[in-house]
Amino acid sequence: MEYISTRGRAPVLTFEQAMLTGLARDGGLYVPAEVPQMSADEIAALEGLPYEEAAFRIVWPFVEGTFTEDELRDCIERAYQGFGHVARAPLVQLAPSHFLLELFHGPTLAFKDFAMQLIGQLFQTALARTGQRITIVGATSGDTGSAAIEAFKGLENVDVFILFPDGDRVSEVQRRQMTTPAEENVHALAMDGDFDACQARLKDMFNDHAFRDEVALAGVNSINWARVLAQVVYYFTSAVALGAPERAVRFCVPTGNFGDIFAGYIARGMGLPVERLVIATNQNDILHRTLVTGEHRPEGVEPSISPSMDIQISSNFERVLFDAYDREGNAVEALMEELGDGGFALSQGALDRLRENFGSGRASEAETRATIRRVFETTGQLICPHTAVAVKVAEEHMGRAPMVTLGTAHPAKFPVAVEAATGQRPALPPRMADLFDLPERVTAVPNDLASLQHLIRENRSK
Template sequence: MQYVSTRGSAPALDFEGVTLAGLASDGGLYLPSEWPRFSEAEIRAMRGLPYWQVAVTVMRPFIGDSLTEAELTVICQDVYAGQFHHAAVAPLVQLDQQHWLLELFHGPTLAFKDVALQLLGRLFETFLERRDQRLTIVGATSGDTGSAAIHAVAGRKRSEIFMLHPKGRVSDVQRRQMTTVRAPNVHNLAIDGSFDDAQAHVKRMFNDGDVTTTLNLGAVNSINWARLMAQVVYYFTSALQLGAPDRAVAYSVPTGNFGDVFAGYVAARMGLPIERLIVATNVNDILHRALSSGDYSAAGVTPTITPSMDIQVSSNFERLLFDLGGRDGAAMAAQMRGFEASKAMQLTNAQAQGAAALFSSCPVDQIETARAVQQAYQGAQQIIDPHTAVGLGAAHALAAAGAIDPAVPIVTLATAHPAKFPDAVERAIGVRPSLPSRVGDLFGREESYVELAGDYATARDYVLEYAAGSKA
């Protein structure tokens, strides 16, 4: 399996190469050169398998010769049979006759990012040992990626991580899950500005010769294909439980950077019968505007009770546009140059029509978010976090509008444990969720992080000064 850049001019790489590279050298994102596809019989044969075994089956075609099946099996068993606090890894919970929750928060940091990043940490170490190299990981987080990535690589001898988060714009639990990890290879950086600013700094470092000639850079954000690949698996496991391939399933996905819902698109391209993918946004609704009217124009970021979705530039949307636009790298590069210059872009007819065939979108404001928290609690005694509530609110809205057949189950991705956002949950239902005992005394631990100005040069210079992974 070879991987190509969405912008057409970076060299094609194998799976090991794209895992360690993260962002393509031309600024694009890597995608498989073709989509592997399962037959209905092959999907049906996955029924009843443990999560780790479905993971091996689904991911194997993407990995090619970079790992043997035996090597992949050992990694998946270690990760999915040992690092999660539910035997199913990603269990389904029924809310009513049509609506379900897919709980993705049973990993070490209580968020869906663990499902991919626990695997990515193992892949990094395996490939770096093989190459006898070190890796300097730079990442940006709107909350959950940072803690999941840090927990995946803390203490590993061949990786170090610099994680940028927007100061004051993540929850206390999210921040402490990053800043209380005391390991010499972990660096937490709180920058002035938004997540979009932090993400822009990270992307720029990958194309900054002063950085790339000094350090071997790696990425843990969903710009890294390996992370996105791992997220495809739980679409298969959940759909199988609900009758796939003999029954189609719809998914509602709380969406910020478009990685999680794009994993659903990949699953559909692989043959999984997905009726609809609902892109659920908060008031920072650039993706809703893009999917409903073709207008992909960034505005200012409005802080909300769903901080992980307070995003205006969704990196993985480029992957979708490339695939729907005929995989024309030169055209995609020109389209993205225009967007990066003006922060505005109009989808082509092919992109808009292709997206409409599978995607719907729905913005959910903070009042509607609180109402969805209340509905889950009153109707099914389920306490959900506000991000999950955005997804559930969108699912209810589209079902009520008749956009989804009542016979089709709608699965809302429950992306974080409610105790990560206790204030918002308590305001909605009067109950303050508690952190699971496995998290320990999070608020009794000492924090360690560095505050930086919001400009690019300050972040770059800090990484260059304190990184140990020099190529020299």
């Protein structure tokens, strides 16, 4: 399997090279040169399998030649052994033909664990062969950072620096999951600015090739293809549980950075009968506005009770634009330059292709709170604000095929919002009961590239 950049000017890489590289040297994102296909019989054969076995069958074609079958099986087994549910990603019925895919049973209670726990093991296996040491730098709107720290803390050959917005732009549980680990190889950096600013500085570091080579920089944000790949699996397992491939399925995904729903797009490209992929956004609705108007123009980020979606620059949107523009890297690069100048208008052909694959909707703060309350009253289920955004939008896009709404975080990660809506304060699982008693380790940093690079140089293991 070869991997190519969405901007067309970076070297073609293997899976291992793309995983360890993250962002391409031309500023683009790596995608498979071809998406492998699964036949209807191969999809049907996933029925009843343990999650780990399904993951192996889906991931293997993308990594063959980088890992042996035994190495991949071992990585997958270690990745998911710490999950709190034997099904890993169980389905719960919310209403007739509407199901919630619970993706919050991992060690940090968010869907990011599915990808981060696996790539932590893949990184470790790859680095053990060479003895190379790398520096991972990530930016987070809340869940990516805690999942990365949990996956890489204490591992040999890896230093981890996570940028997150300072102040109240992440929940207290999210912050403490990043700041309480005591392992010396992890560093939580509270940066002045919002998530888009954190993500911009991260890309600046990757685009400074001298610094990138000096510290052996690697990325674990969803710009890293391995992150997207790991998330493809639960689209298959949930669809098969509902009757695929004989029966088509719809998915509604709360998304800000577009990585999770792009994984569904890859699953569809592999042959999974996905009738519709629905983008659910909060008030920071650039993705919804783009599909409605054809104009992709960021506006200011407005803080919300679903902070992991408070994003205007959706990195993974570039990956789907690459396909919408017939994989013409020059066209994508031109769009990204226009985005830096304020935004761009999609060609009619590209817009039509996006609308063929995706629906969209948005939820206001009041609608999000009302949905949390209504779901609790009708099902007894507590859901997080991000999940509530998707439930509200999913209800507007129901069809003949069953709808699966992705439940992306445990409600206990956002207890204030959930309690305000329902009167019930969701409790953390027992294994995390001491989270608020642990000392925090955090460094406040400015929104300044040179300062961040100096800090990383001085604090990484030599």
